Amino acid sequence: MINSELKPLEDLHRALSDFSRLFLVGCAACATACKAGGEEEVFKLQEWLMEQGKDVTGSVIIDEACHIMRAARDLRHHKNAVHEADALVVLACGSGVQAISSNVEKRVVGGLNSMFLGNVRRFGHFEEMCSLCGDCILNETAGICPVTTCAKGLLNGPCGGMEDGHCEVDPEIDCAWRLIYERLQTQQRQGVFARRVPPKNWSRRRKPGRYRLKDGES
């Protein structure tokens, strides 16, 4: 999922200083799962805004706020409340914020910072394991991504900062290359150590990404 977290309240306070009437938008997908923009958080935000002396004209939790057409439809259903507001506050990732901002003329204020594509370790614990690089090497690295889980994204083994198999950037974290090495040993194969990995093809990650299913697939 996309992990996001509430912006510092003082930042939000500043961003909302020009507005007194607000419409709130949450997201039922990722932002709900990481407890940043679901029903509960939208309600808490509403309480906080009212303490600041703001009016809340209404709110909606969109199924997937990043779905541009669905966001448009849900906002139409709340046309009057949206119309009464000076601005919309969106508790969703950056994609969600832009699905909203592309559908309304009014000012849209993002309430969250989007962080990373996160795996769930257990409830409330998230870890980044994939950075969507477009050029996946996992089949050679025993299913552990060095592009993401090595702090330097190295492709040919650990850096000189590895200490007792831990990362120089955060000694609490295992060196990604140690984990890859150990799992490959368990699997009795050389994997990525069998060759010098050439430089990564970053053109596959050219921004902004665009993708369309081919005819017949959709």
Next chain:
Amino acid sequence: MSYLSEQLADGQFVVTAEIAPPKGTNLAPAFDEAKKFVGVTAVNVTDNQGANMRLSSLALAARLQQSGTETILQLTCRDRNRMALQSDLLGAASFGIENLLLLSGDHSKFGDQPDARPVFDLDSVQLLDMTAGLMAGVDMVGKPLNGVPRFFPGAAANPVAEPFELMFQKVAKKVESGARFFQTQAVFERRAMERFVNAMLPLGVPVIAGVLLIRSGKMARFLNHNIPGVKVPDDLVERLDKASDPMAEGIAIARETVAWAKDVCQGVHLMTLGHEDKIPEILA
């Protein structure tokens, strides 16, 4: 041919030292320091060492090279993408710089500008491969160069890193990618160095041992906590703590390291961190 490459090829015991570019444009102190490098074959010029922003290593190396000091240009992957690395290497060649130490680089987190975006477009193995390509007359996409650089590329290793076999896999890749010499992280234990040198023997690439001048027990503890890959053994920390003159004790430890390094490997790399005037004592 650089002196460094000639002396290593001759089987001589070499001494290298290092110098950090200034934060600012005043090169006078660096030129003064360079004069103190007595008995030194070549001087490493560090590249935003420890991720602290300084004048470019290429600029200082070029100036030193032109004033007659042989340099080893350090180049890291942290601050430049592949295009900038290729450009800088060609630029280095244009100044007559031949010796290179090609590194991944410490993470930006450790330095004075931790908010910087670390690049790491290439890793040290790929940087060595690219350098070999330039020396063969082609850039990274195979386009021919008009004027081909001559380099003596080196790489770094940390002989005490664990797991050893994992660390050594990468060292072997660096040799395949054209590393012609290794300079190691600071080492303090002869046995650890012997293990590394023995593993290196079949690869036939000379090893230069890192020797760090530690001025006090306090400094040793700081290094152990803050510098990735440096581990000062407890008995040496104790020696420095108990010494009435810790600097003299640090010099003695460095001198002992140089003495056993002469039996074990093909040179020493002295890291004196501003105390270049102590080099003659360390080499005595």
